Amino acid sequence: MIHSVDRAMRILAVLAGRRMSLGEIASRLDLAPSTTHGIVRTLLAHGMVVQERDSGHYRLGPGTLRLGTVYLDTLELRARVAGWAGELARRTGCAVRTGVLLLSDVVVVAHEPRPDGVRQMPEVGIVIPAHACALGKALLAHEPGTAPTLHAMTGETITDAAALEAELHHVRRTGIATEVEEAVIGECGLAAPVADATDVAGAIGLVVASSGWPLPGTALDALRDTARAVSRELGATAWPPAAAISGPASA
Amino acid sequence: MIHSVDRAMRILAVLAGRRMSLGEIASRLDLAPSTTHGIVRTLLAHGMVVQERDSGHYRLGPGTLRLGTVYLDTLELRARVAGWAGELARRTGCAVRTGVLLLSDVVVVAHEPRPDGVRQMPEVGIVIPAHACALGKALLAHEPGTAPTLHAMTGETITDAAALEAELHHVRRTGIATEVEEAVIGECGLAAPVADATDVAGAIGLVVASSGWPLPGTALDALRDTARAVSRELGATAWPPAAAISGPASA
DNA sequence: AATGCTCTTCGGCAATGTCGAACGGCGTGC
DNA sequence: GCACGCCGTTCGACATTGCCGAAGAGCATT
Numbered sequence: 001m002i003h004s005v006d007r008a009m010r011i012l013a014v015l016a017g018r019r020m021s022l023g024e025i026a027s028r029l030d031l032a033p034s035t036t037h038g039i040v041r042t043l044l045a046h047g048m049v050v051q052e053r054d055s056g057h058y059r060l061g062p063g064t065l066r067l068g069t070v071y072l073d074t075l076e077l078r079a080r081v082a083g084w085a086g087e088l089a090r091r092t093g094c095a096v097r098t099g100v101l102l103l104s105d106v107v108v109v110a111h112e113p114r115p116d117g118v119r120q121m122p123e124v125g126i127v128i129p130a131h132a133c134a135l136g137k138a139l140l141a142h143e144p145g146t147a148p149t150l151h152a153m154t155g156e157t158i159t160d161a162a163a164l165e166a167e168l169h170h171v172r173r174t175g176i177a178t179e180v181e182e183a184v185i186g187e188c189g190l191a192a193p194v195a196d197a198t199d200v201a202g203a204i205g206l207v208v209a210s211s212g213w214p215l216p217g218t219a220l221d222a223l224r225d226t227a228r229a230v231s232r233e234l235g236a237t238a239w240p241p242a243a244a245i246s247g248p249a250s251a
Numbered sequence: 252m253i254h255s256v257d258r259a260m261r262i263l264a265v266l267a268g269r270r271m272s273l274g275e276i277a278s279r280l281d282l283a284p285s286t287t288h289g290i291v292r293t294l295l296a297h298g299m300v301v302q303e304r305d306s307g308h309y310r311l312g313p314g315t316l317r318l319g320t321v322y323l324d325t326l327e328l329r330a331r332v333a334g335w336a337g338e339l340a341r342r343t344g345c346a347v348r349t350g351v352l353l354l355s356d357v358v359v360v361a362h363e364p365r366p367d368g369v370r371q372m373p374e375v376g377i378v379i380p381a382h383a384c385a386l387g388k389a390l391l392a393h394e395p396g397t398a399p400t401l402h403a404m405t406g407e408t409i410t411d412a413a414a415l416e417a418e419l420h421h422v423r424r425t426g427i428a429t430e431v432e433e434a435v436i437g438e439c440g441l442a443a444p445v446a447d448a449t450d451v452a453g454a455i456g457l458v459v460a461s462s463g464w465p466l467p468g469t470a471l472d473a474l475r476d477t478a479r480a481v482s483r484e485l486g487a488t489a490w491p492p493a494a495a496i497s498g499p500a501s502a
Numbered sequence: 503a504a505t506g507c508t509c510t511t512c513g514g515c516a517a518t519g520t521c522g523a524a525c526g527g528c529g530t531g532c
Numbered sequence: 533g534c535a536c537g538c539c540g541t542t543c544g545a546c547a548t549t550g551c552c553g554a555a556g557a558g559c560a561t562t
Contacts, residue, residue: 002293002550004519008256009297009314016321022540032521037541039519042253046260047353048318053449056540060322062351062358063260067299068319069376070267071311100313102298107313125320198304253519255550273509283552288510290550307509504562511556519549525542532535 007031008039012060015049019059068125077194077201078110080233085112085204088226092219094206097123098194099135101202104148106136109202128183131164132157134191137177138203141168142193142241156181175227175240176220177203181210188213190220192227197235204230258282259290263311266300270310319376328445328452329361331484336363336455339477343470345457348374348440350386352453355399357387360453379434382415383408385442388428389454392419393444393492407432426478426491427471428454432461439464441471443478448486455481 007029014020014028026036040058043049047063072078077098085096089112098110111123130136131150150159158164171177179189191205204227208215228239258280265271265279277287291309294300298314323329328349336347340363349361362374381387382401401410409415422428430440442456455478459466479490 001296002255002259002289003548004253004255004550005259005290005293006296008253008259009293009299012318013297016318019325021538023538033540034522034542035520038253039256041541042256042260045252045257046264048260051540059325060318062322062353062360064315064318064322065360065376066319066353066356066358066378067263067267067311067315068317068322071313071315071319072376074270074310102313102317105317107316109313109316125316125323127317254517255519272507274507285510285512285553286551292510302509506559506561508559509557512554514553515551517549517551519547521544521546523543526540528537528539530536530538532533 004039008043011039012048015058015060019057021057072109075109076234080230081110081204084226084230085110088222089115091222092206094208096204097135097207098202098204101130101139101143104130106130106133106139129153132183134177134179134189135203135205137167137171138191138193139200141171141177142200153183154181154185158182175224180213186210190215190223192223193241194227195231195236195239195241200241201234255290259294262290263299266309266311270308272308323360326360327485331481332361332455335477335481336361339473340366342473343457345459348386348458349453349455352381352390352394355381357381357384357390380404383434385428385430385440386454386456388418388422389442389444390451392422393451404434405432405436409433426475431464437461441466441474443474444492445478446482446487446490446492451492452485
């Protein structure tokens with residue numbers, strides 16, 4: 001692993017938290033200020049960060065937006081889901097989220113709002129700890145995925161590795177993951193993995209307020225059907241996908 | 252400038268073009284495959300690129316989406332424009348685009364669709380050569396901005412540096428930039444710079460089909476008013492902003 | 503069955519990034 | 533009004549580190 005590139009990515013990661021002074025970046029990453037300066041200047045030249053003229057502080061730059069947009073626009077999973085999410089939302093009355101795994105988090109790559117017409121925040125691009133949401137569990141169950149410290153987000157968040165593994169085992173058997181106020185109070189969800197020809201491409205899930213939980217069996221069936229349909233479009237031959245590695249493959 | 256970080260950014264840039272094999276990335280950047288491999292592996296570890304399991308090819312990864320989303324969500328220009336773009340679109344009947352400069356391109360950071368209700372592609376994140384669009388001219392006129400090879404996109408694209416500079420001079424005097432089928436056939440536009448307390452924060456513009464060109468003076472007035480209003484909200488004291496450097500400051 | 507193409511690994515050279523200290527500018531508190 | 537401390541930035545020397553060329557392994561194709 002190239003040291004300085006790794007550091008550059010870490011710098012972008014901490015800047016994703018908030019704008020910072022050079023010294024703050026350096027101290028947070030245990031680097032010398034001058035070392036940080038060299039890397040930041042390089043990122044600056046590529047538009048990945050910008051510097052505020054008055055304070056001297058650094059922020060993420062428009063270069064990140066360009067890359068992120070290209071990622072979204074070329075993601076086949078997103079394109080395939082687009083043809084199914086609308087009807088799934090209509091049939092279930094829920095918002096439909098599609099996500100992929102990023103290290104130990106889930107990044108939402110598509111979002112179909114609830115069909116009730118109420119104004120909702122677009123959620124594409126938001127990041128949720130994988131162990132605390134249905135999408136994440138559906139993904140972790142079938143992909144290696146690093147699972148480091150299990151941070152608690154609400155009182156319901158699973159923070160015990162063994163308890164999580166038990167849930168993942170259940171997910172592997174049923175193909176469906178659940179979440180009850182584990183990431184956000186008042187929000188519950190259901191998710192299913194989506195496979196492509198060789199891998200787990202992502203996961204698709206339903207989001208519903210706690211008052212609407214548990215969801216009826218018809219919603220679960222609709223979700224499963226959609227996950228299977230999208231997987232087939234992506235070239236998958238089987239669904240649910242086999243666990244990538246290990247996993248007690250017993251019945 | 253740190254060499255390997257620079258190379259990493261270049262790799263991301265070429266991957267933004269399309270998915271590629273390792274060797275293709277290497278040859279396009281005149282690097283040894285093993286050198287490229289080391290950098291790509293580091294980017295892989297941070298989720299900035301992903302590798303397709305079957306072909307071995309590399310693509311951009313979800314990490315780019317995370318960064319790009321954070322950039323958008325924390326961009327004050329975007330937040331301020333949101334309060335004005337809707338009315339500007341309503342008053343002019345045009346789509347409203349807001350963009351910032353990225354090296355020699357413009358990145359669209361906000362997009363208010365035409366108010367006619369016709370389904371339109373969301374344009375946030377798209378990239379347009381600065382010399383070929385109104386937004387870009389409004390920005391180049393007031394920011395240093397690198398202006399390398401002036402690629403022709405249509406028959407109308409300005410490819411002569413002197414001609415472009417003459418236009419920029421005009422933009423500096425009037426505060427308004429125009430574009431007539433220079434980036435896309437059938438599309439014209441008008442744009443004005445937006446300033447903040449210390450700098451040029453971006454530009455806001457109207458997009459209209461060639462059949463609707465030229466726009467009436469009322470549209471121009473509405474655009475100018477909006478640019479001035481947003482600039483004031485961002486802390487600017489004067490509008491249009493003074494050219495950052497050089498520029499024949501004659502009357 | 504062999505060949506071409508991938509991605510990947512390994513080892514040596516020296517180029518290169520890293521660090522510490524010093525500089526200039528700025529706001530702050532005295 | 534002055535001095536202090538903090539900020540980003542620059543510079544130079546050391547040695548760490550990334551760079552390259554060649555060899556290895558897997559795979560689809562011929």
